[in-house]
Amino acid sequence: AQTVTQSQPEMSVQEAETVTLSCTYDTSESNYYLFWYKQPPSRQMILVIRQEAYKQQNATENRFSVNFQKAAKSFSLKISDSQLGDTAMYFCAFMISNFGNEKLTFGTGTRLTIIP
Amino acid sequence: DTAVSQTPKYLVTQMGNDKSIKCEQNLGHDTMYWYKQDSKKFLKIMFSYNNKELIINETVPNRFSPKSPDKAHLNLHINSLELGDSAVYFCASSQSGVGNQPQHFGDGTRLSIL
Numbered sequence: 001a002q003t004v005t006q007s008q009p010e011m012s013v014q015e016a017e018t019v020t021l022s023c024t025y026d027t028s029e030s031n032y033y034l035f036w037y038k039q040p041p042s043r044q045m046i047l048v049i050r051q052e053a054y055k056q057q058n059a060t061e062n063r064f065s066v067n068f069q070k071a072a073k074s075f076s077l078k079i080s081d082s083q084l085g086d087t088a089m090y091f092c093a094f095m096i097s098n099f100g101n102e103k104l105t106f107g108t109g110t111r112l113t114i115i116p
Numbered sequence: 117d118t119a120v121s122q123t124p125k126y127l128v129t130q131m132g133n134d135k136s137i138k139c140e141q142n143l144g145h146d147t148m149y150w151y152k153q154d155s156k157k158f159l160k161i162m163f164s165y166n167n168k169e170l171i172i173n174e175t176v177p178n179r180f181s182p183k184s185p186d187k188a189h190l191n192l193h194i195n196s197l198e199l200g201d202s203a204v205y206f207c208a209s210s211q212s213g214v215g216n217q218p219q220h221f222g223d224g225t226r227l228s229i230l
Contacts, residue, residue, distance in 0.1 A: 035218060039157075042223075043204065043223060043224050043226075044221070044223055044224075045206060045208075045221035045224075047218040050218060089157055091159065099212050099213045101164070101171055101172060102147065102164075102210060102212060102219075103149065103161040103164060103172055103174075104149075104151075104159075104161065104208075104219060105161075106158070106159040106160070108156070108157070108158055109157050109158070
């Protein structure tokens with residue numbers, strides 16, 4: 001079974017600073033996908049960024065980037081120039097590439113607060 | 117247009133009652149899911165359906181019965197509600213076989229059992 005661990009229950013940073021959220025996972029699979037989802041107080045689940053395990057290049061989406069270390073099974077999220085709207089719960093998620101059986105396994109989340 | 121829509125958004129009911137949550141997606145996806153988010157914000161898969169066929173059932177009590185009349189709809193019926201069923205229930209959809217495509221989530225249904 002796959003597990004996802006987020007070791008930082010809460011974090012806070014000043015606006016405009018850079019913050020890194022950590023995520024580690026455990027799997028024996030070789031082909032899988034990793035995601036970061038954001039859940040603001042509105043409760044929506046919003047995809048932030050995704051990474052295919054077979055790609056060595058780290059994914060980036062504007063101010064969001066990941067540091068994917070496959071051997072270490074680590075998938076951290078870096079938020080640059082943080083903004084007040086980044087305040088949210090952030091969930092790391094793992095998915096095996098398995099046709100029709102593609103469930104997401106989530107970590108316990110990190111509550112991020114951006115301080116004005 | 118809302119991609120994945122759930123109704124109702126809030127549901128408050130007494131212990132022992134039966135209730136349903138509806139989910140519809142207009143993305144043309146063939147797979148739909150139900151996730152439960154507990155009071156500690158932990159999200160866990162409950163069920164998935166692929167083209168109306170049950171694929172995943174993660175040891176959910178049989179008081180929970182999903183129904184998929186077609187691939188655009190996945191409803192969740194809960195019998196004999198218990199206090200521990202209080203949670204936020206999320207519906208999601210995706211296209212199978214395209215792993216890097218994310219699952220799209222509805223806005224969730226907050227179920228509160230009195």
